Structure formats: structure tokens, C-alpha cells
Amino acid sequence: MGSAAPAYAQSDIIRYNEATFPIASAIEVPAGYSTIYLSGMGAPVINPQAPAKSLEAYGNMAAQTEGSLKRIEETLKGMGLTMGNIVQMHIFMVADAQTKKLDFAGMMDGYKKFFGTKAQPNLPVRSAFAVAQLANPGWLIEIEVVAVRPAHH
Numbered sequence: 001m002g003s004a005a006p007a008y009a010q011s012d013i014i015r016y017n018e019a020t021f022p023i024a025s026a027i028e029v030p031a032g033y034s035t036i037y038l039s040g041m042g043a044p045v046i047n048p049q050a051p052a053k054s055l056e057a058y059g060n061m062a063a064q065t066e067g068s069l070k071r072i073e074e075t076l077k078g079m080g081l082t083m084g085n086i087v088q089m090h091i092f093m094v095a096d097a098q099t100k101k102l103d104f105a106g107m108m109d110g111y112k113k114f115f116g117t118k119a120q121p122n123l124p125v126r127s128a129f130a131v132a133q134l135a136n137p138g139w140l141i142e143i144e145v146v147a148v149r150p151a152h153h
Helices: 061-078 104-111
Strands: 006-010 013-016 026-028 034-041 086-093 125-130 141-149
Touching: 034 061, 061 086, 061 104, 061 141, 086 104
Parallel strands: 086 125
Antiparallel strands: 006 013, 013 026, 034 141, 086 141
């Protein structure tokens, strides 16, 4: 990363992006920022008529990713922050019980609605994990993030 120039900066946060993939390669946060750790969030129920804790209640991977990120966005908004304040993201995913496949492309479809857009270009560093199961059997995804706030706020 030594020769890579920062792709862009938000205040004094430096985000390095060496790839065309919509995640940062590294992020440098200077002293004086406070760090906010959000607990993992899954998707909200989108079909209340479906059986509780079922895949039908929460939707496919793209819908669940979008729902999880909307919940994160609302939580951050309540703290006076935006998705642009996120510096780190961990994504935990399970395979669809019927297909036995992990829908990484579906996750990316939901993710790209929030990150790497003209309205919100700030990319987090991110890791994505395939896990055996999540606490809610209807969830295909759970996302946790770390955000930062400049000291002057």
C-alpha cells in the first residue's frame, strides 16, 4: 500500500482503495476521533404474513442486506452520523437452506446501494464471512460496523 495514494478523504480520515472492488484497502483514522461500535444487525421482517423466523419473512440475500443496512443507517442517523462515517464492516452470511448456496452476489447488490455511490462514496474496510448459522433462522445475513466521529462534534 505504500505507493497508493488515498482515493479520497472525509475530513482527516484517509481511505486507501487499490482495487476496483467497492471496499477500501485500508483506512487511517487520526487521533481525536471517537469510535462507535454497532452490534450486528439482521434484516427486519418484510412479510409479516410469513411464518415467524422464516426466510419468507425476511426475503432473499439482496433484500436482507438492504434491510440490514437501512437499520444501520437509521441507528447512525439517530447518533448524528451517516453511512459515510463507517470505517469497518463485518458481514456474516449463511447459505440458503433450500439451495445450499451462499448468495455473495445478492449481498453485493444490496451493499452497492449504500457504498461507492455518487451520493455516498466513502468505502469501509470490510470482511465477509460464511458462517454455519445466525441467531435468527430466517436471517441470511448479519452486519456489524464500526463508525468514527470527528472530535469537534
